[in-house]
Amino acid sequence: MMDEKKNVQAVGAPVRKKDAEALTTGKPVYTEDIAPKGCLCVKLMHSPHAHAMIEEIDVSRAQNAPGVACVVTYKDVPDVRFTQAGQTYPEFSPYDRLILDRHLRCVGDPVAIVAAQTERQAMAAMKLIRVKYRILPAILDPEEAIDNETLIHPEENWRALVPSCGADNRRNLIARGEDAEGDVEAELQASDIVIDRVYTTKANQQCMMETFRAFTRMDTYGRLEIVSSTQVPFHVRRIIATALDIPKSRVRVIKPRIGGGFGAKQTAICEQYPAIVTMKTGLPAMIVYTREESMTLSSPRHAMRMHVRLGAMKDGTIRAIDLHTLSNSGAYGEHGPTTVGLSGHKSIPIYTHNMKAFRFAWDVVYTNTMSAGAYRGYGATQGLFAVESAVNELAHALDMDPSMIREMNIVREGERMPAYYGEIAGSCAMDRCLARAKEMIGWDRKYPAHTMPDGHIRAVGMALAMQGSGISGVDTGAVMIRLGDDGIYNMAIGATDMGTGCDTILAQMAAQSLDCPVDNITVHGVDTDTSPYDCGSYASSTTYVTGMAVVKTCEELRGKITRVGAKLLGISPEDALFDGDCVREAEGERSVSLQEIANAHMTAGYEDISACVSSGSPISPPPFMAGCAEIDLDPLTGEVKLVDYVGVVDCGTVINPNLARVQTEGGIMQGIGMTLMECPTMDDRGRTVSNSFLQYKIPTRVDAPSVRVEFEPSYEKTGPFGAKSIGECVINTPAPAIADAVYNASGVRVRDLPITAEKILLGDRE
Amino acid sequence: MMEIRFKLNGRDVTAMAEADDSLYQVLRSLGISSVKCGCETTNCGLCTVHMDGKAVLSCSVPAPRCAGHEIVTLEGLQDEAKRLGACLADEGAEQCGFCAPGLMMNVLALAKENPGASDEEIDAYMAGNLCRCSGYMSQRRAVRRYLAMIAQEVSA
Numbered sequence: 001m002m003d004e005k006k007n008v009q010a011v012g013a014p015v016r017k018k019d020a021e022a023l024t025t026g027k028p029v030y031t032e033d034i035a036p037k038g039c040l041c042v043k044l045m046h047s048p049h050a051h052a053m054i055e056e057i058d059v060s061r062a063q064n065a066p067g068v069a070c071v072v073t074y075k076d077v078p079d080v081r082f083t084q085a086g087q088t089y090p091e092f093s094p095y096d097r098l099i100l101d102r103h104l105r106c107v108g109d110p111v112a113i114v115a116a117q118t119e120r121q122a123m124a125a126m127k128l129i130r131v132k133y134r135i136l137p138a139i140l141d142p143e144e145a146i147d148n149e150t151l152i153h154p155e156e157n158w159r160a161l162v163p164s165c166g167a168d169n170r171r172n173l174i175a176r177g178e179d180a181e182g183d184v185e186a187e188l189q190a191s192d193i194v195i196d197r198v199y200t201t202k203a204n205q206q207c208m209m210e211t212f213r214a215f216t217r218m219d220t221y222g223r224l225e226i227v228s229s230t231q232v233p234f235h236v237r238r239i240i241a242t243a244l245d246i247p248k249s250r251v252r253v254i255k256p257r258i259g260g261g262f263g264a265k266q267t268a269i270c271e272q273y274p275a276i277v278t279m280k281t282g283l284p285a286m287i288v289y290t291r292e293e294s295m296t297l298s299s300p301r302h303a304m305r306m307h308v309r310l311g312a313m314k315d316g317t318i319r320a321i322d323l324h325t326l327s328n329s330g331a332y333g334e335h336g337p338t339t340v341g342l343s344g345h346k347s348i349p350i351y352t353h354n355m356k357a358f359r360f361a362w363d364v365v366y367t368n369t370m371s372a373g374a375y376r377g378y379g380a381t382q383g384l385f386a387v388e389s390a391v392n393e394l395a396h397a398l399d400m401d402p403s404m405i406r407e408m409n410i411v412r413e414g415e416r417m418p419a420y421y422g423e424i425a426g427s428c429a430m431d432r433c434l435a436r437a438k439e440m441i442g443w444d445r446k447y448p449a450h451t452m453p454d455g456h457i458r459a460v461g462m463a464l465a466m467q468g469s470g471i472s473g474v475d476t477g478a479v480m481i482r483l484g485d486d487g488i489y490n491m492a493i494g495a496t497d498m499g500t501g502c503d504t505i506l507a508q509m510a511a512q513s514l515d516c517p518v519d520n521i522t523v524h525g526v527d528t529d530t531s532p533y534d535c536g537s538y539a540s541s542t543t544y545v546t547g548m549a550v551v552k553t554c555e556e557l558r559g560k561i562t563r564v565g566a567k568l569l570g571i572s573p574e575d576a577l578f579d580g581d582c583v584r585e586a587e588g589e590r591s592v593s594l595q596e597i598a599n600a601h602m603t604a605g606y607e608d609i610s611a612c613v614s615s616g617s618p619i620s621p622p623p624f625m626a627g628c629a630e631i632d633l634d635p636l637t638g639e640v641k642l643v644d645y646v647g648v649v650d651c652g653t654v655i656n657p658n659l660a661r662v663q664t665e666g667g668i669m670q671g672i673g674m675t676l677m678e679c680p681t682m683d684d685r686g687r688t689v690s691n692s693f694l695q696y697k698i699p700t701r702v703d704a705p706s707v708r709v710e711f712e713p714s715y716e717k718t719g720p721f722g723a724k725s726i727g728e729c730v731i732n733t734p735a736p737a738i739a740d741a742v743y744n745a746s747g748v749r750v751r752d753l754p755i756t757a758e759k760i761l762l763g764d765r766e
Numbered sequence: 767m768m769e770i771r772f773k774l775n776g777r778d779v780t781a782m783a784e785a786d787d788s789l790y791q792v793l794r795s796l797g798i799s800s801v802k803c804g805c806e807t808t809n810c811g812l813c814t815v816h817m818d819g820k821a822v823l824s825c826s827v828p829a830p831r832c833a834g835h836e837i838v839t840l841e842g843l844q845d846e847a848k849r850l851g852a853c854l855a856d857e858g859a860e861q862c863g864f865c866a867p868g869l870m871m872n873v874l875a876l877a878k879e880n881p882g883a884s885d886e887e888i889d890a891y892m893a894g895n896l897c898r899c900s901g902y903m904s905q906r907r908a909v910r911r912y913l914a915m916i917a918q919e920v921s922a
Contacts, residue, residue, distance in 0.1 A: 014856075014858070016855040016856065016858075017855060017858065017860065019863070020851065020854070020855035020860055020863075021848070021851060021855070022863075023851075023860050023862075023863025023866055024847060024848075024850070024851025024852075024854055024855060024860050024863065024866050024867075024870065025800075025840065025844060025847045025848060025851055026799060026800025026839070026840035026841060026847065026866075026867040027799065027800075028799035029863075030799075030802075030864065033799040120784075206898070207898050208862070208864075208898055208899075209802070209804045209810065209812060209862065209864040209865045209896065209897065209898055209899075210802070210804070210862070210864045211804075257862075257863065258862060259802070259862045259863070259864030260861075260862040260864060260898055260899055262898070290806055291804065291805040291806055291807070292806065498862060499861045499862025499863065499864075499899055500861070500862075500899075501858065501861075656858070658856075658857060658858035658904075659858045661858070661904070662857070662858040662859060662861060662899070662900055662901070662904045664901075665900065665901035665902075665903045665904060666861070666898070666899045666900050666901040667901070668901060669900075669901030669902065670898065670901075692805060692806065692807045692809070693805045693807055693809035693810060693896070694807050694809060698896065698898065699902075700893045700894075700896065701889045701892055701893055701895075701902040701905070701906070702889050702890060702893045704901075704902075705885075705886075705889065707901055707902075707903050
């Protein structure tokens with residue numbers, strides 16, 4: 001039987017990241033650092049047009065240029081469509097891409113691939129390629145996409161693997177749908193007040209410091225080995241095998257250390273280009289995206305236009321929410337059908353308490369703009385900007401404190417959330433998060449605004465947020481742990497640490513489960529040949545989904561250790577206890593140490609002691625959060641400075657307080673950037689103008705001098721040690737909270753992000 | 767191609783470079799893995815190294831200009847890297863780690879120039895070091911921790 005736990009405190013401890021020393025001493029641990037010497041340099045020639053057909057392409061001079069190993073055009077790639085989206089098969093994202101296509105659908109779409117010995121040679125050769133384009137009319141405005149006479153994907157072999165999402169390439173539609181409960185029109189009619197507003201968000205860039213990159217080579221067995229900075233190694237294996245039209249058994253994907261992802265690397269942006277070069281030449285090849293490429297041909301947030309109708313009574317109770325979201329997926333459908341769902345399913349449920357009806361409908365369209373993808377928050381960020389802003393507008397319309405409105409209406413623990421797939425809020429401390437956030441910012445003293453001696457106005461604003469913990473019934477993580485020499489544990493995971501520290505927190509959970517120090521757990525990941533399957537690190541799934549796999553694996557492993565220990569003691573397993581150090585008689589003095597057990601199983605074919613258990617969850621318990629912003633507005637210029645931001649998070653049990661805090665601070669800062677500075681901009685020909693950090697400004701450390709974070713833990717019964725997710729929820733509150741603070745300071749309501757000085761100064765005071 | 771001689775982490779080296787190569791490119795070609803490139807526009811600070819004791823962006827130094835000069839990268843400051851790295855690790859501030867070497871080179875320069883820096887001075891000095899993971903707060907706590915550690919050693 002299993003037995004008393006010793007006093008191991010791995011879970012809940014601020015353990016250092018296992019890779020910390022390598023990262024902070026500059027060791028060669030990232031993709032580019034470990035590429036083989038003499039790797040070909042792969043460069044892409046990009047389309048200058050938003051919508052065009054290649055009439056003629058002549059690469060003969062480029063092919064013969066010095067150092068060039070190969071030039072690839074649409075004539076040289078398999079005519080098999082695939083999606084770059086890293087999702088579980090069958091993907092919701094339509095199969096609408098070729099590695100290279102004659103039909104170019106956005107500025108930047110690759111026209112040709114050039115591989116040469118050096119970057120200089122590749123760039124010089126690219127200038128020798130001659131292309132004749134037939135320019136087609138471009139759709140740049142998502143409002144004009146549906147049923148436009150211009151079709152962005154007219155091709156016959158376009159394929160939607162999940163037709164129920166409403167995709168129709170003959171209408172430029174990637175998804176269309178509706179979810180509802182109750183009679184929303186009747187409830188809006190019966191409401192004393194209806195807030196009817198439209199909010200828009202832009203295609204923000206993740207801006208991880210390490211841009212997209214991968215290298216490929218043929219291994220000893222003639223298989224294609226891909227080393228990639230990716231969040232989804234197993235999906236990359238499938239995507240690249242599909243794109244190259246080769247068996248999946250011929251592809252191996254390895255993930256080294258990753259310089260940030262934030263969802264950007266949940267799409268196979270670049271792996272196919274070196275892959276096809278290696279397939280054609282047999283030589284190792286590497287692509288490293290420039291920052292400009294990462295800003296212009298990548299996988300930004302889906303820009304959305306959200307129409308909210310929110311019905312409430314005079315006392316502030318919210319009866320009904322009706323939301324329609326129009327999402328712009330750009331030239332290809334990556335993550336289009338799925339991101340949009342979160343805009344309603346992870347915003348409306350917050351106001352479940354008095355809600356009588358809701359309706360959430362959506363359209364996702366193709367346009368001739370950069371394809372969108374996954375970005376931390378994944379649609380919830382956009383939806384929460386709309387719904388939380390509408391709730392703040394309701395508070396002003398009723399002349400009520402926005403925190404009062406929320407206290408009255410927010411979902412409570414144990415309530416069923418109709419707009420969240422009917423799931424129950426099994427663990428929810430949102431009320432405590434809200435109360436604590438108010439206290440921390442000094443809400444009751446500061447709301448709504450004060451004029452300072454210098455004439456500036458200080459104001460506060462608030463918002464709530466939720467997310468999920470993995471994708472219900474889909475996401476899967478497996479963990480394998482083997483007992484080795486002298487009682488060490490080797491843990492193999494398929495979850496991908498992208499800097500967040502999941503290697504470490506999963507080791508903390510294993511240590512807690514096996515009653516041993518965290519240092520006794522080694523972590524290995526990810527190599528698709530040897531790691532157990534994991535869908536990858538996205539959808540806030542790792543702590544909750546893969547974490548539960550750790551718990552289950554350890555439970556099975558403990559059973560095996562106990563059994564082998566009992567055998568060595570010559571007793572029945574029922575009479576033995578394992579305390580982390582040794583297996584001993586429950587009633588008696590004799591024991592056998594873990595070292596002896598470990599060493600025994602390496603002798604003469606003694607029993608193997610390893611376990612591999614896979615885990616998934618039928619539900620996706622939401623983490624909750626409250627955020628409050630305090631701003632300083634200069635009424636003469638409209639300039640907004642963030643004075644203070646507080647975030648209080650219910651992520652269930654906090655596994656590692658340091659890493660959870662940094663996740664939260666980092667997410668809040670990205671949210672602040674999205675709200676006040678980051679402005680993806682395109683010209684009237686569809687060219688991305690914001691193509692560097694000079695135009696696309698992300699926060700520096702002087703832009704937000706104070707971000708303060710606390711936790712109000714609940715206990716999630718279905719999660720490992722009571723944990724839920726944290727990675728994404730934390731980006732969601734700044735936009736609506738700061739927008740309301742700006743309103744409180746200026747009387748101007750900004751409903752389209754980002755909130756700039758111009759919009760405040762030139763906006764109508766309400 | 768031209769031959770450039772300079773001192774790298776205390777040793778004399780010779781590198782081949784084109785006239786318009788940057789010091790960053792030369793360092794990578796010499797196998798210096800700690801220097802990273804995060805932009806092409808001198809905004810990110812990832813490629814920060816010390817040139818004659820001063821922090822510079824190696825992407826903005828033309829390779830020929832380093833001839834005869836002394837260049838130090840994190841590889842040449844491993845003892846300091848371990849101590850400062852421990853401060854970062856104790857806050858979880860290194861996260862993905864891609865910006866860490868550049869950040870650390872700048873912190874080490876700050877520690878020499880203004881060891882008693884206030885929070886505002888730390889933020890202002892480090893403003894050119896972008897980080898997208900941490901939100902900067904944990905890095906500030908770590909730098910504070912490191913400067914306090916240094917100060918204690920000096921007074922001891």
